[in-house]
Amino acid sequence: MASSGSMKKMNLACVVLMMMIMSNIAPQAHALGCPDVLAYLRPCISYLTGGGAGAIPYPCCAGVGSLNNAARTTPDRKTACVCLKSLSGSLPPRSVAAAAGIPGKCRVNVPYKIDPRTDCSKVV
Template identity: 50%
Template sequence: MMKPMCMVLIVTMLMMAVMPQGEAAIGCGTVVSYLNSCIPYLTGKGPLGSCCGGVKGLNSAAKTTPDRQSVCGCLKSIAGSYSVNLGKAAGLPGQCGVSIPYKISPSTDCSKVK
């Protein structure tokens, strides 16, 4: 459990270092804090549990286009560099009753998210 958490923190720190400041209110640290309870489910080590609460909270917090693009970039980075089940990650919003305007995938073009 510690190794996946370390990877998430490393990815978060890298994303925060390269993100332009002041454009989006939601950074990767915030994304990780909302979705931390999803890690066991997405890595096949646990049930869905309380993950949907975080998914719904993050969706509610991402109100502007820059916020949604920032969240998309963080999710894309995590999905591409972290050992998550991409099918579970892509299906998570629908499973939690949330609609997002993009697919959670390493190939998503976040600049097109509105």
């Protein structure tokens, strides 16, 4: 029969082994990229192509909020800014104005303006 000390060591080894296995199975966080930004904002396309006419669809606001929550680090916020800046540069002026107004209408505090002239290097 094993001694109490060796049983404790064996139990500790099992716990450490399980933690190592779980850390390899657990999903790893990844940096935010433009495909992620597009996925979050896909529900806003109809609103933007309509030039901001009508009410903002709820899924658009939910996407903006989720994107804002996903961009917690400065590098992620800068990436989101660069992606949004690039996207807004390809929109007609009326849609750019609509895009800039989405965070406020959705009551989401985005730390930069969605505009082709935004200096994303200053985003913190």
